[in-house]
Amino acid sequence: MTVALNFPRQHLKRMKIIQNRKGYDLKLQGAPSDDLVSLSAPATVAVLPERIPYIKPRLRVKVGDPVQVGSVLYEDKTDPRVGFVSPGGGKVVDIVFGPRRVIREIVIQLDSEETYAIFPILTADELEGISREDLVNRLLAGGVWPYLRELPYRKIADPDVEPPAIMVGLDGREPFQPNPESYLNDETRPLIQYGLNALKRLSDKVLVYTDPRFSNLCRTFKAELTHTIAGHYPADDPGVLLYHIRRRPDENRTWFIHGQDLLVLARFLSEGRYPTERLYVVAGSAAAERQHVRSRLGAPLQHLVLSAPTCPEPRYVVGGVLRGYTGEPNGHIGLYETSVVVLPEATEREFVTLFRPGFNKPTRSRTFASSIKGAPMIMDTNINGGRRACIACGYCSDVCPVDILPQMTLKSILAEEVEEYLAHGLLDCVECGLCSYVCPSKIELVETFCQTKFDYHKEQVS
Ligand code: SF4
Ligand code: SF4
Numbered sequence: 001m002t003v004a005l006n007f008p009r010q011h012l013k014r015m016k017i018i019q020n021r022k023g024y025d026l027k028l029q030g031a032p033s034d035d036l037v038s039l040s041a042p043a044t045v046a047v048l049p050e051r052i053p054y055i056k057p058r059l060r061v062k063v064g065d066p067v068q069v070g071s072v073l074y075e076d077k078t079d080p081r082v083g084f085v086s087p088g089g090g091k092v093v094d095i096v097f098g099p100r101r102v103i104r105e106i107v108i109q110l111d112s113e114e115t116y117a118i119f120p121i122l123t124a125d126e127l128e129g130i131s132r133e134d135l136v137n138r139l140l141a142g143g144v145w146p147y148l149r150e151l152p153y154r155k156i157a158d159p160d161v162e163p164p165a166i167m168v169g170l171d172g173r174e175p176f177q178p179n180p181e182s183y184l185n186d187e188t189r190p191l192i193q194y195g196l197n198a199l200k201r202l203s204d205k206v207l208v209y210t211d212p213r214f215s216n217l218c219r220t221f222k223a224e225l226t227h228t229i230a231g232h233y234p235a236d237d238p239g240v241l242l243y244h245i246r247r248r249p250d251e252n253r254t255w256f257i258h259g260q261d262l263l264v265l266a267r268f269l270s271e272g273r274y275p276t277e278r279l280y281v282v283a284g285s286a287a288a289e290r291q292h293v294r295s296r297l298g299a300p301l302q303h304l305v306l307s308a309p310t311c312p313e314p315r316y317v318v319g320g321v322l323r324g325y326t327g328e329p330n331g332h333i334g335l336y337e338t339s340v341v342v343l344p345e346a347t348e349r350e351f352v353t354l355f356r357p358g359f360n361k362p363t364r365s366r367t368f369a370s371s372i373k374g375a376p377m378i379m380d381t382n383i384n385g386g387r388r389a390c391i392a393c394g395y396c397s398d399v400c401p402v403d404i405l406p407q408m409t410l411k412s413i414l415a416e417e418v419e420e421y422l423a424h425g426l427l428d429c430v431e432c433g434l435c436s437y438v439c440p441s442k443i444e445l446v447e448t449f450c451q452t453k454f455d456y457h458k459e460q461v462s
Contacts, residue, residue, distance in 0.1 A: 020231030046332035054155035070117030085143030089114030195266030239430035
């Protein structure tokens with residue numbers, strides 16, 4: 001990738017420029033336009049405890065309870081200071097449970113006049129003098145603490161620990177995520193600066209990075225940026241940046257927060273109430289309207305996808321095509337997700353697939369003739385084949401941005417060789433999903449790695 005940078009020489013000296021050489025950019029049809037539509041308030045919003053990893057949710061409300069924007073709906077049993085608040089004011093109308101009483105959704109029906117839980121406002125001057133403890137308590141009380149997350153497990157940051165650094169990603173390289181230049185600009189720069197000052201009360205080292213491809217953003221935030229990182233997806237991931245810059249083992253527990261979430265945190269502190277606005281992207285080859293939409297945190301998927309999909313059986317992938325999950329059509333969007341991708345459900349097996357050249361199928365391994373065209377392809381939910389044994393093709397290690405050898409790591413996991421899979425770098429895995437995507441044997445590598453990380457963490461904690 002050729003990168004054109006137009007910064008003053010003095011600034012270039014301070015800012016570090018990193019090139020990530022691995023990864024892969026999917027060429028998919030259905031990208032969103034930069035058009036932005038502001039939606040009216042939906043009838044309901046929800047929180048999705050099931051989608052917050054590494055917590056044990058305990059309900060603080062029941063069906064029928066009135067709630068304000070910012071009222072606590074549930075808390076983490078393992079640390080009750082970490083609460084999750086309502087993104088809407090109204091009444092709890094449903095609590096949806098899954099198997100084994102997993103709490104899937106807490107649904108709030110919005111009042112026409114919503115009321116807010118009010119918190120003390122923190123001026124920029126007061127922020128300069130606030131103690132770390134006071135700031136942590138405010139962030140916990142306001143329900144914005146969960147936006148701060150901790151590597152390598154990507155769980156909510158531990159309020160009792162001072163992290164070696166906090167990384168702020170002003171970026172979005174995953175296919176079909178909001179363009180950061182649509183919410184990070186001259187208008188929001190003071191809020192970002194305020195938010196960065198708040199983070200500096202939590203850690204001595206705050207790193208701000210983006211992809212140099214976002215030239216307007218680089219110009220606007222040139223004084224704040226400490227790193228640019230160029231390259232294919234997932235170059236924007238905090239774990240990839242950490243992989244390139246870490247010097248000491250304790251830095252593996254660096255915290256991170258995304259640009260849009262830093263705005264939430266800054267608005268909460270400076271305005272004294274929980275912000276409810278969120279920018280999303282609706283995209284995918286089966287989405288009739290592909291664009292940016294401004295709506296509410298926890299909005300219903302049907303509210304975000306304005307028009308009926310273009311295929312009879314659509315699948316709603318929430319959170320991105322490589323890292324996301326299948327959302328229920330009548331469900332809501334989670335705290336961390338910023339995209340809904342609508343894909344055609346592949347319900348039928350193709351007849352004599354083996355003898356079809358596959359001009360229309362996305363491929364990295366040149367399995368299909370589409371690799372000759374190089375044009376964006378339609379992605380559907382077909383995995384184009386069945387699972388088989390590893391054929392040692394090495395595609396997974398070719399794309400892995402943090403140089404794990406996924407096929408070797410998988411073998412040590414299956415053999416329960418803990419020391420070995422740790423030595424292969426399992427904990428560095430940024431859960432980007434590329435290894436599973438490119439694997440011609442359809443081995444669920446990333447799913448296995450995420451589960452193993454989870455199990456290892458559980459064992460360490462216990
Ligand atoms: S091993 Fe992890 S980081 Fe590497 S490609 Fe797979 S999911 Fe991505
Ligand atoms: S891509 Fe799949 S088949 Fe190829 S080496 Fe990796 S795990 Fe094995």
